[in-house]
Amino acid sequence: MPKYMFLLYNDPSWYRKLSPEEMQKATEKYMAWTRKPFVADSNRLAADTGRVIRPNGGHPRATDGPYSETKEVLGGYYTIESASYDEAVQLALDHPHMEYGGTIEVRQVFGT
């Protein structure tokens, strides 16, 4: 079955607007979605913007993450199994991430 990656972007400070009650609801929704049968793998990334290695004229060098200009960071990813691109997109539409100010990028994984 073809595999797709869902890349989850958001502004981590968005969660700080939520009350404890809303945080609990959000946690429950993310937990429920992550347990769905088509989810093959899922991981969260640490909330900093990371380090990026650039060519730097033949002397590769690490710099601060690519998102220092914007507040959105890649916060996690899923690998899911789905029969088609359309179906994968449908599955992503159902994810709670957008309720909490996030965006999801859907990409097909080659060779699957």
Next chain:
Amino acid sequence: VAPQQTTVLLEHLFRHQSGRILAHLARLLGPAHLELAEEAVQESMVRALQTWPEQGAPDNPAAWLFRVAHNAAIDAVRRDRTGGQKSAEFLAALSQSAQIIPGEPDVEEQLRDDELRLVFMCCHPAIPGDSRVVLSLKIAGGFHVREIARAFLASDEAIAQKLVRARRRIREQQLTLEMPRGEELRERLDSAMEVIYFMFNEGYGAHEGEDLIRTDLCFEALRLGHLIATSSIDSPRVHALMALMALQAARLPARTDEAGDLILLEEQDRSRWDQELIAVGFHHFDRSMAGDEVSEYHVQAAIAATHARTIDWPLILHLYDQLFAMNPSPVVALNRAVAIAKVRGAAEALASIESLSLPGYYLLLAVRGHLLLELGRREEAAACFNEALACRCSEPERRFLRRKIEQSGRGSG
């Protein structure tokens, strides 16, 4: 792959844990660093959201949040957020405290004590009266400004303002989390009970289905009341307050029908009353009888207990007479009038509230209209209900009033 376990957490887990973890951190860091403690608690919840979906919820979610909040506080102190002087002391206290595990009996007792101290600080007389409730809900209850605003039908800014004022007082007056003693303890307990009862009434004034946040206020009041009633400073009055709140809260599920319309007490389906809360209510009612003191809470608890047992309007009227003698307030007079109508008729009830003035209070107008309608004075009744509609009231109350207006206009009552 996510572990096969439930994705639904204990109801209000985060809200309740946020109150108690904050209470504990505030105890360690002092009220001067309340905001740091609040941020640490929030961080623990963000961390939960970021890790539980993949790792599954921990076996002891409360202990997990407790530990992670401690770590976040430690990080903040290391970044010198507390301003130097005592940071070594704070770090030692936090590191030691991070080792304890909520859920163990002696730890639970300590945490309850922390919460109690925090509630008592929120109810300090140096804090303006209306800020005490807001502060208690925010700090001890884990409610958000937005949630409090919704529950009080107020703007976010108004609630935020009250919080700012309260926090300023905490700083200026250097309030501590010390438990007061002697006469001061008595005063503080009175203040705490007032805050809790106010919280309860604000929640009880609305109706289920309209906005659940309001019933949450009732249950938060019960939770705080329980905290005091199970501590060493409980008193018969505290038990009376608990009885009164539990017995009234028991009726919440029966107060509206499926369409969300109001059902008056005598028409309620008693099988929908919450039996567990009734049992809790009577337990506290019994304990309120220790000693000779008869407070207003006692009389109100007796009224709620009578309603819970049976329909006995003469006894209810007798109790309202007693309450009115202790507190001749317009609201008590109004409630008493309902009992007078049941026992001695609408004319006498109407006379008893003739001189009352409660501007903007829809219930006075609604009761007056109801009594006028019973006496066949339709036009006057309709005028009362119309005037009531212009007051602040909930949507189900509005529908109730509109039905009454329609009734006033028709041939039969």
